Amino acid sequence: MLTGSKVALRARHEEDIPVLRTELYDDVVNSSRAEGGPWRPISPGSKDSRLVVDDSAEGKVPFSVVELDGGALVGTATLWGIDNHNRAAHIGLGLLPSCRGKGYGTDVVAVLCHYGFVVRGLQRLQIETLADNYAMLRSAERNGFVREGVLRSSAWVLGEFLDEVVLGLLAQDWKPLPKG
DSSP states (O other): OEEOSSEEEEOOOTTHHHHHIIIIISOHHHHHHHHSSOOOOOOTTOOOTTTSOOTTOTTEEEEEEEETTTOOEEEEEEEEEEETTTTEEEEEEEEOGGGTTSSHHHHHHHHHHHIIIIISOOSEEEEEEETTOHHHHHHHHHTTOEEEEEEEEEEEETTEEEEEEEEEEEGGGOOOOOOO
16 A cells, blocks of 8 residues: 555555445536546446446556545545556546545645656656636646646647546656645
């Protein structure tokens, strides 16, 4: 388990799946904004790759995010698009609606940076997010990510094109956030 100051990242447990499905993926607006594709319903018990972990998949490491105090599930975090040759990867996260606005996002990004740079030995981490996702932009920038560009009208979300912001962080520029 990887720990930050407020949250821990651990392996996905079977009992996490129904909560994540209901709180994140069945929410049409949230899922449409997060997935980069059209929303579609997930059949109960299906082996949807967004929820069920395939431990043999090399390019993606999904985590469940839990509170340090009490261990309650608060969301999901992923290091994805892992490129071992170029030593780069992307960061993604989703917090349950009731867990937003508590500083968990900043802590999740910090823990994913530790995992990417220290555990995996990566050189570059990248985040792509919708330009109006101010919480993710703040979490990224608090962890040292730099805005590298805007992809204009690159995301089709619920009937309109939205801009995406690309942020990057290099290992030599990363400064771990103090715990606590």
